[in-house]
Every structure is written in C-alpha cells, then in structure tokens.
Amino acid sequence: MHFLQPASSRRNVKLLLRFVGVLALIITAFTVGFHVLMIHEGQQHSWISGFYWTLVTMSTLGFGDITFQSDIGRFFSVVVILTGILFLLVLMPFTFIEFFYSPWMKAQQELRAPREVPSTVSDHVILANYDPVAASFIKRLDKYNVRYFLAVKSLEKALDYHDAGVSVVLADMNDPAAFQFLGINRAAMLVSTSTDVVNTSIAFTAREISQNLPIIATASSVDSIDVLELAGCNHVIQLGELLGSSLARRTIATDAQAHVIGEVDGIQFAEATAAGTPLVGKSLLQSKVREQTGVIVIGVWERGTFRLPKIEDLITERTVFLLAGTEEQFAIYNGLFCIYHRALAPVVIIGAGRVGRAAARSLAQLETDFRIVDKNPERGRGFGENFICGSAADFHTLERAGIADAPAVIVTTHEDDMNIYLTIYCRKLRADIQILSRSTMESNTPRLHRAGADLVMSYATMGAGILFNDLCKGGDLLMIAEGLYIFRLQLPPQLAGLMLRESKIREKTGCSLVALRRAGEMKLSPSPDIIFEASDFLILVGTAEAEESLLKMFRPEH
Numbered sequence: 001m002h003f004l005q006p007a008s009s010r011r012n013v014k015l016l017l018r019f020v021g022v023l024a025l026i027i028t029a030f031t032v033g034f035h036v037l038m039i040h041e042g043q044q045h046s047w048i049s050g051f052y053w054t055l056v057t058m059s060t061l062g063f064g065d066i067t068f069q070s071d072i073g074r075f076f077s078v079v080v081i082l083t084g085i086l087f088l089l090v091l092m093p094f095t096f097i098e099f100f101y102s103p104w105m106k107a108q109q110e111l112r113a114p115r116e117v118p119s120t121v122s123d124h125v126i127l128a129n130y131d132p133v134a135a136s137f138i139k140r141l142d143k144y145n146v147r148y149f150l151a152v153k154s155l156e157k158a159l160d161y162h163d164a165g166v167s168v169v170l171a172d173m174n175d176p177a178a179f180q181f182l183g184i185n186r187a188a189m190l191v192s193t194s195t196d197v198v199n200t201s202i203a204f205t206a207r208e209i210s211q212n213l214p215i216i217a218t219a220s221s222v223d224s225i226d227v228l229e230l231a232g233c234n235h236v237i238q239l240g241e242l243l244g245s246s247l248a249r250r251t252i253a254t255d256a257q258a259h260v261i262g263e264v265d266g267i268q269f270a271e272a273t274a275a276g277t278p279l280v281g282k283s284l285l286q287s288k289v290r291e292q293t294g295v296i297v298i299g300v301w302e303r304g305t306f307r308l309p310k311i312e313d314l315i316t317e318r319t320v321f322l323l324a325g326t327e328e329q330f331a332i333y334n335g336l337f338c339i340y341h342r343a344l345a346p347v348v349i350i351g352a353g354r355v356g357r358a359a360a361r362s363l364a365q366l367e368t369d370f371r372i373v374d375k376n377p378e379r380g381r382g383f384g385e386n387f388i389c390g391s392a393a394d395f396h397t398l399e400r401a402g403i404a405d406a407p408a409v410i411v412t413t414h415e416d417d418m419n420i421y422l423t424i425y426c427r428k429l430r431a432d433i434q435i436l437s438r439s440t441m442e443s444n445t446p447r448l449h450r451a452g453a454d455l456v457m458s459y460a461t462m463g464a465g466i467l468f469n470d471l472c473k474g475g476d477l478l479m480i481a482e483g484l485y486i487f488r489l490q491l492p493p494q495l496a497g498l499m500l501r502e503s504k505i506r507e508k509t510g511c512s513l514v515a516l517r518r519a520g521e522m523k524l525s526p527s528p529d530i531i532f533e534a535s536d537f538l539i540l541v542g543t544a545e546a547e548e549s550l551l552k553m554f555r556p557e558h
Contacts, residue, residue, distance in 0.1 A: 016099045023087055030054040030080050037073045058084025113158040113170045116181035117149050124148055125471065126182050128173055128192035128202050130161065133218070133239070133463035136442050137191070138166065140468050143551060151182060173202050176209060184210045189471055192217045193463065196224035200231045207232025216470055218463065220354065235470055239463050244358025244412065246462070247436045248366070250320060250455055251347055251408040252276075257338035258295070258323055258330045262469075264486050264539055266522060267324055267515055269298075274319040277337050285311040293333040295325035296525045298514050298541050299484070301455070306484050306543060308512045318434065318454065322484070322541070324514050324524065345405035346371045350392040350422055351412035352379035355438050355459075359410050360386070371401040392422055398429065408434035411453075416444040420451045427452030485547050487511065491536040492553075501528040505538075509553060510546030515539040
C-alpha cells in the first residue's frame, strides 16, 4: 500500500505491465509461428508443446526434444533465441529492477523511517538537527526515559540515525506542515542547535504554528540573540560565551569569591577556589567553613577529579570547592574570602575564538590580568597589548605570553586533537601550572585529562546540561559542572521509615545527600539520624556514574 501511494510508483507499475504485455504478444506470435512451420515440415504438436518450445528456446535452455528439420525452421529458432536473450535476459531483469524492485526496496526503507510522531505520544522533545550537543542531550534524555524525535530531511541520513538507535522522523523543517507531523502542539520543547540563520527560520516557523511551545536555540553571534528572540525563541544559549566564562572562573588566578552556578528548591550551588586563602593547608574540619558562614562543602575538585569531601581532607592551592547554601550565607562567605588576591602574573589563553575571547572578557571583569595567543591578528582587535600574535606551539610565542610565570593556561581551540597537543606541550613546559581545556566532543574529555589537563569542560556536555535544565525547569536534575549533577528525587518507597545512615545511599550509589525538603521546609545537610518520611524530597549530588547507579536503584517516574 505504501509502495503504490506515490504517483511515480504507480507509473512504474504501469510501465512494467506494458512490458509484460508486449512480451506476452511476442510469445504468442512465436507459438503461432512454431505451429505454422511445424505443419509445413509435416510435424504435429499441440499448442501446449508450442508454448513450451517457445519458452525453452527464448530462455536459451535448449532441451532439444523438439527441433526443426528445415533451414527456415532453424532460422526461426535463431530469431526466437536472439529475441529471448534481448527480452528475457536483458530487458526483463532491467525493467523489473528499475520499475519495481528498486522502488519497492526504497518504499520498504521509507517505512523504517517514521514520517510522524505517534498521536499517543506527548511531552516529547523535538530536535531540529544532530550535532555533538544534540548527541549528548539525547544520551541524557534516554537515561531519564524522556521521549524525543529528531527531524531529518534526508531519507539516507534518517535511516543511518534510525539504525544507530536514534528516534527519527522524516520531516523537512522548512515545511510548516512538517511541524504538525512532529506533534508540535503536544511537545514539551523544540531544540535547534544549527547555524544562527537556520535556527531563526525554524523558530519563526514553529512559533507561527504554536504560541506556547518552549523553543530553545543556540547562537554563535551576540547580534543573533535579539533576532532569535524576535523569531520566537524562549531561550537563546551562547555556548561559546558560557564555556569561556566557566573556564575563566575556574582558574586559580581569580578571587576566592563563591560563584553561583545553579539553584534547586531555593538552595544555591557555587564554586570557589581555595588558592591564596587562609584555608590552604588546613583540613575541612579545621577550616570551620560551615561554622563561620553556614555554607557547606558538598564536594571538591582536585586536578579535574571530583570527590565527595571527608573531614580529614587537606585543602591545597589546587582545591576548588563545590558549595551549597543560601544567598545570605554566600554573602558571608564572600565577605571572608573574596578579599584575597593571589596571582600577579597573567593567565595565558590559547586561542582567540569565541570561547577564548569570552574567557578573556570574564578575566577582565574579575580584574585578572591575561594574555591571549592566536595566529590570526584580526582576532586581537580590542585586546591591545594583551594579545600575542603567533603560534602557541612555538615556545618563543608562549614565552612572550608569560608562560614561565603564569598561574594558569586556558586552552580553547575548537579542535580537540590540537587541545590535546597543546595540553601535553604546556604540561611539559610547566609541571606546576594549572591547565584548563575545552573539549568539543564529550568522548575526548578523558583523553585531555590523561594529557595533563587539570580541568576539562565539554562543549557538548555543557550544552546538553543547559538544555536538560531548561526541560526540567529546576525539577529533577541540574548539571553544575562537567560530569557533576544535582538530583532532585522523591523519596523511594523502600526508604520510608529508615534513618539516613541505614539507607546507605552514599555507599550504594556514590551520591551524597545535600538537603531534604519536608513539608515545605528545607533541611540543609540533614543529620545521619534523621528518619525518612514518604513525602520527603531528596537533593543529592554525584558524578555521572553515581547518577547512573542512583537511577538504576531508584528511577524517578516521568
């Protein structure tokens, strides 16, 4: 039925039937000719024998049980053989394949690529294109059992994605009718991570059809933000800007202020470096951060590795705290620790693309000196003497940038292989320097850590985290750093009535309980002796692996 729907398929079937009709006429004519010539030779054969001889001769089988004796009969046999070769061995296979088999196979393939979202599906995510950000976002959606559909214009690509396990719909986003097939009025979100022009077109078309659908898009240019918002986007994400500022914030050269990076149920989460503060050299127990400020340390980063804190852990110059508290508590923390200024030497930024320039602007706002290195002199506009023109792979260029005294180097090129090369090179030049690197592909993050990077932030993972946070609206999950997540989970029934220490959540999953919400009241860092109630909501922190363990044991409902 699907094969016969297109006009081209119906036309092909008609051509094939015409060919079969012509072939039937030829076989009939040869059968009649066979009888005429056989009577001429004095032989008598039935019409079935004549039909049998025609097919055997045209197919070149040539059993030889029925033969002509005269020259004219043998000449007729040659004509039948040549005609059979032309029609049965050449034209028939070609015609069958061209007008039936190939279109039929194409129709079978098209059936594998759905053309619309099932009418029973709602609250799904529509993805307008596939890139590293979308791929990372899909992994997170799969993990939380959130339905999504990737709109693909090309049948070949749609089948490739389908075979790879991606939920696709064969649809052209330039066609307004395609949005109806994508179930736009039932969807939870539309995400477009293509170029600014394409994102604008998709958002504008979608907004004409649905006034309430949340539309999220990425933007490469600052100037495109207003255009995308006018086109109908609810949230425009500048990943380059966000990634650059995040890398700058994590350098040990900035002040010790707690930078808020997320909020769940009124609890703020922040990062703060310990370098240059009186906390260095003390254990967490000796630091008395909680006693002095009310802020609790829920995790620490050391050379790119996150771990849950222990009271005996020693604070070093490379320690970066993950903190939880209220706005008032962070104000007290900043009043105590952000007054310390540490680095006088400039931070070296390698690469003056969008991420590098964003990192430079963030460091300037933090009143931290920097030198930005790039081979393209056009990218140095606006940075004055802070711009060093040259190759970062050249030692003399890095020497002019101050690599010998720099507290940190930020590697921001868009090629992961180049970032790995530069990370190894900088680590060889300075074993003690802090190295922060950008990773475009999520899969290259471990490689950059092995190359010597203290911190790696993935372009794809950051984008996926922001998109998921938009989807959840602060409800279920918040990504606060590369590979680190905050979870909001209703108490699993099997934990009701147990004390926190008896639940062994940390031992079983690797996640740590940050807070507990009960009857509208938030209990920050609850006592191990607290008894869980069925109506409790848990706020937990953990790595991606801990999150996976948590979901396997206590999967939330969606």
